[in-house]
Amino acid sequence: MAGRRRWSTEEILDTAAELLRTSDAESFSVRKLAAALGTDSSSLYRHFRNKTELLRAAADRILVAAMDGHRPEGDWKQRITALALRLREAFGQQPQLAAIWGRYASSGAGSRLVMEEALQALRASGLPDAEIPARYHRIAVLLAALIAAEAGVATLTPAEREQGLELFRVAVLGADPERFPALAHFARDVRPLGADRRGAFEEILAAQLAQIEAGIP
Structure with missing residues (x-):
C-alpha cells in the first residue's frame, strides 16, 4: 500500500494562499487546508504549530515576492516610497493576506528584507541612530494600517x-x-x-516622511 504523500512547506503555503483568495482569515482553518490537500491536519502541524503561524508564513511570502528584484534607487524618501508602493501592489494581489499581515505581522525572510531596506533608507537620511528605531516603527505601523485597510475594501x-x-x-x-x-x-x-486610495496613500506617506525630514539635524 502506497504511503501518504508528504507535502512540502511551499506546497502547503501555495494551497493556503489559494484558499485565502476566496475566503477570509476567520473562516480559514487548518482542517479546510488539509482537506484541500487531501491529507489530515496532523500532517500540517509538522510544518506549522498552529493556524496563526501558518498565516504569518503565508503573509511573509508576499513580502518576499514584493522584494524580489528590488534595487534601491534615489534618496532616502524615494527609497521608502518605492518600498511602500511595492508592498501595496504585492498585497493588492492577495488582499486577504494584507489583512493578516496588518493583524499578525510576520517574522520571516520577507519581513527581514523589508526591515533592512527601511532601516538603511532611514540611516541614509542623516537621522541620528538613536532616533531611527522609533521612526521606523511609525512608518511600519502606518504602512500596515493603510495597506490592510485598502485590502478590506478590495475584498468587498x-x-x-x-x-x-x-x-x-x-x-x-x-x-x-x-x-x-x-x-x-x-x-x-x-x-x-x-x-x-492611491492618492491618499501617497499623500499620507509623504506627510510622514516630511515630518521625519524636518527633524534631521
Whole structure:
C-alpha cells in the first residue's frame, strides 16, 4: 500500500494562499487546508504549530515576492516610497493576506528584507541612530494600517460596494443641517473611503516622511 504523500512547506503555503483568495482569515482553518490537500491536519502541524503561524508564513511570502528584484534607487524618501508602493501592489494581489499581515505581522525572510531596506533608507537620511528605531516603527505601523485597510475594501463584492456607497450617500446627503452643519456644508464634496486610495496613500506617506525630514539635524 502506497504511503501518504508528504507535502512540502511551499506546497502547503501555495494551497493556503489559494484558499485565502476566496475566503477570509476567520473562516480559514487548518482542517479546510488539509482537506484541500487531501491529507489530515496532523500532517500540517509538522510544518506549522498552529493556524496563526501558518498565516504569518503565508503573509511573509508576499513580502518576499514584493522584494524580489528590488534595487534601491534615489534618496532616502524615494527609497521608502518605492518600498511602500511595492508592498501595496504585492498585497493588492492577495488582499486577504494584507489583512493578516496588518493583524499578525510576520517574522520571516520577507519581513527581514523589508526591515533592512527601511532601516538603511532611514540611516541614509542623516537621522541620528538613536532616533531611527522609533521612526521606523511609525512608518511600519502606518504602512500596515493603510495597506490592510485598502485590502478590506478590495475584498468587498460589487453588491457590497454599491450598498456601501448608497449608505454613504444617505448618511451624508441626508444629514440634518441644523445638527450637522459642517457635514451639510461639505456634503457634495466629501468622498467615501474607497475613493482615490492611491492618492491618499501617497499623500499620507509623504506627510510622514516630511515630518521625519524636518527633524534631521
